[in-house]
Amino acid sequence: MTARTSDPTRPDAVIARGPDLTDRLAYLVQDDLLHRTVYTDPELFDLEMQRVFGGSWVFLAHESEIPEAGDYVRRQMGKRQILIVRTEHGEVKGLLNRCTHRGTTLVPSEAGCAKRFVCPYHGWAFDLDGRIANLPVSDSYDRLHERPFDLGQVAIGIRAGFIFGTLAADPMPVDDWLGAAGPWLDLHVARYPGGRLKVQRRRIVQEFAANWKMSWDNAADGIHATFAHASYNTLGKSADTKTVLARNPAVTPMVSRTLGHGHCVVDQRPGIPDGPWSTMRPLPTRAEIEASLRERGETRREMFDLMTGDMINLSIFPNLIFVGNQIMVPEPVAPDRTRVAFYLTMAPEAPEEVDLMRLRVDEDFLSFGTPDDFEMFERVQEGLRVDEEEWIDISRGTGAGDVTGEDGLVTGTVASEAPMRAYLAEWKRLMSKPVPTTVRRARIEESRFMQTIRQRQMKREQNS
Template sequence: MTENGALAGGHLHRADIDRLVTPDHVHRRLYTDDAIFEQEMRTVFGGSWAYVGHESELAEPGSFVRRRLGTRAVLLTRSAGGEISVVLNRCSHRGTLLVTEDHGCSAVFTCPYHGWRFDVDGRLKNVPVPSSYEDVRSGRFDLGRAHVASYRGFVFASLADEPPELETWLGAAKPWLDEYIDRYPDARIQVHATPLRYEFAANWKVSWDNAADGIHATFAHRSYNLLGKEADTETVLARNPASTPIVSRAYPFGHSVVDQRPSIPGGPWSTMRSLPTTDELVDSLRRRGLASREVLDLGTGSMVNLNLFPNLIFVGNQLVVVEPVAVNRTRWSVYLLSAPSAPEETDLMRLRVDEDFVSFGTPDDFEMFERIQEGLSIPEAEWIDTSRGAALDTEDPEVVGVLMGDVATEAPIRGYLREWTRLMTEQPPLRTRPVSPRPTVSR
């Protein structure tokens, strides 16, 4: 590796990785090197599964949402026959971006440059002057497609030639996802169509380091904790991290969990201070005889942070999708979730709760991310310590490959770096797969 970040041969080799990642330290170049970032976009966000959307966002045939696989522009679609696909948002003729709307419904995608038209599953439908191409019917002009798999409505995509079975990839994190889904009456979840979008000037992995960090909340979110104190509400974040029974777990494939529930015997709703309209909504539930603990707790998050590497974070009532933009720039798309089978007051309470932390807590995180990125730009200070809690971590006696620790452990960071290292060094073959059977192109 050269001083300016260039990598011999254009990609990292095992020897390069061994110099950058150790069991208890990581080199700053993982966050600052353009060549590393480019390889991550190929292998980390192409060589494994990554979240692309929820089936509730594709309400009818022809529905689509615009998403990204790393920096690749893709479309998540539902065909007339109900098939869910992920296709490259790129005309197969000259590479023009086909769709600029974030979501919509259409029978076809039409290229604005030369008028090529594609079915929503990627099949080339027709072209102007098809006689200009000898093999226009061969299928080679279909849109590139990714492997797609869905688990209980959550849709993931991969460009790996042979990705693992999705349930194998979810592994020991799957019961946590099941528990999250089963909180919702009838297990029905609706993802709001328009997310809150934020950008910050830091590498995407800085936010991943933060996703399962149990200590920062006491300090970085001090102002949010003071709001709770002034309302006589003890938020989980305000508690002494040295004495809380919060548990962290690191899973294979880079996934992790922080379970805050052991520290809140009163349930999730007990941690919420009064917010605009929430008292009135709770009173309405009580008048209707619906104010059970389960219903009230559904008004806020589960108090379990579930992180599915490399891009999906479950926090509160929200899905945070981590979208790398550049080596030092990241976008968060925060999707709010509603519970269609719950009392109508529940979703109104969830909206107020969703507004709360993203207004008073999330900006703290972004400021910390940007401070970290600026600090990592100092070339003489090369290493970041990731050893916190390593000596105290224990293996889960019931699940092989799972490390457990207290709120202070950095086991989740060490865990995702192992998966990052595997993907960056094994570099699984990537390809888009054809649409089959080949369609007939109309004239």
């Protein structure tokens, strides 16, 4: 349990910010209805940045992106820039990209390697673990012991190489938060030879003019693919390929499941008896890559299936979505603006042909399918501007196919909106009451600056 102090001038303050919204959200988010302002209200958006993207666990990076000491990547956590760093001792730290002097951002680049972080404004320098390493004119600071200048940090939790962070003062263990989603995350990693998955640092960034939650409404929506992706499905048919998206969602054996804490999964495997690779249409260099793989004697189905997605769409609320061979990370910018980062995942222990083909597969849907989704998001956001039409229906599947287990988790067809209702229930829980948050810091008592202050205090005491 973290010690509580509500004095905002203290660097170790634990503060629960904002109003109690319990009654208001009980009206806005109902069992089968959702109010339009959940997507449009600027005040709700600002509170989301505190309570959802600060008071809960948030995906930040993968360990393969920072393999060596000094490696770092810069990521977004709501409105905060976070540096995910590998220290000299191999630890993973999540440092606020903010100098503790005037607030200057320390690192302008998205990724790199450094021995320490130096503020370009006044020369303050910080070690990889966040401890202050150089404070110019340190003798001019009389109360350094009351104002520790180590970089602020977020709590870090890691599962299967995936790094999560939170500012919650007393967060639940990350494995408990993942809950039923944890084994699905492990399963995703286990398909890679040697259990080794590599996330590419270089990312593709796109934007859509709509609320970030549109990504979650869409993540487990099995019906939209038949209609929104009609052009993509036509491409598949023209190549005599039975893509998953073209199938009737009302008769497929594919299922969706809620996993607690807003997480969900769509398992398409029951509808693909011949495996994921059987759903892929012709792509550039596909024939050559397949031939090269067979020439080296590789005929295992799982190796060919590895060249495409595992057909398990796992979504970990609020910002980690697995789609095909890539990780999709929504980054909220404004109530009606969202940045999306796409990270390609690689299989370093597999033959090189596998990763070459994974590149082609990623280009395929990102080029032809993702624009369809973004267009729908923007059209929905535009429709939500109509004040007189206040409500959205989210009832699909309720009493019509959904099965609730003893654990309270729901299994339904891919046509069910149970995953949408489940993530909104978690959103409502997080948003209803102020969440106590705190900025963590490395100890400073052992620093040479603290020793200088102590020596000065001792001299004063001796002279008094």
